[in-house]
Amino acid sequence: xxxxxxxxxxxxxxxxxxxxKLFIQNEExxxxxxxxxxSTLWHNNFYIEFHIKGPKKIDxxxxxxxxxxxxxxxxxxxxxxxRLTMLSPSTEIINIINKYKPKDQMALNxxxxxxxEIHFQ
Numbered sequence: 001x002x003x004x005x006x007x008x009x010x011x012x013x014x015x016x017x018x019x020x021k022l023f024i025q026n027e028e029x030x031x032x033x034x035x036x037x038x039s040t041l042w043h044n045n046f047y048i049e050f051h052i053k054g055p056k057k058i059d060x061x062x063x064x065x066x067x068x069x070x071x072x073x074x075x076x077x078x079x080x081x082x083r084l085t086m087l088s089p090s091t092e093i094i095n096i097i098n099k100y101k102p103k104d105q106m107a108l109n110x111x112x113x114x115x116x117e118i119h120f121q
Contacts, residue, residue: 008048011071011078012037015120018076020052022061023117024110030061034120064111076120082111 020034035058036051050061066080067087084094102108 008065008069009037009039011069012048015076019121020050021119021121022050022063023119025114029110030059032059063116064109066116078118078120080111080116080118082114082116084113 015034016036018034019032021028021031023029030050030052032052032054034050035053038049038051046065047062048065050063052059052061063080064082066082068081070079070081071077072079084097087097088094101112
């Protein structure tokens with residue numbers, strides 16, 4: 001199922017207390033028990049805060065709102081899509097965005113032009 005921003009909360013609520021693994025570009029960057037999320041659309045620059053309980057502490061992971069969401073219920077999987085082609089189908093607009101991105105790859109946000117995979121168990 002392809003979702004929009006209005007149903008992200010419904011998708012996430014189904015997975016409370018489950019184990020979660022977050023992957024970006026096929027690399028796991030956070031895992032643990034999914035205990036809470038908070039939508040900070042109006043308070044914190046369009047982020048969703050995930051609270052993930054690890055072996056020693058509870059981590060706060062700020063994830064920007066995606067351009068598109070895809071849910072695979074049977075696989076307990078969510079995709080948050082940040083690819084520029086999902087933001088706009090216009091190549092002119094994408095070229096303008098790319099013109100202003102930092103030249104240094106290290107300065108780019110890890111979510112830039114990628115897909116976040118969220119696996120629930």
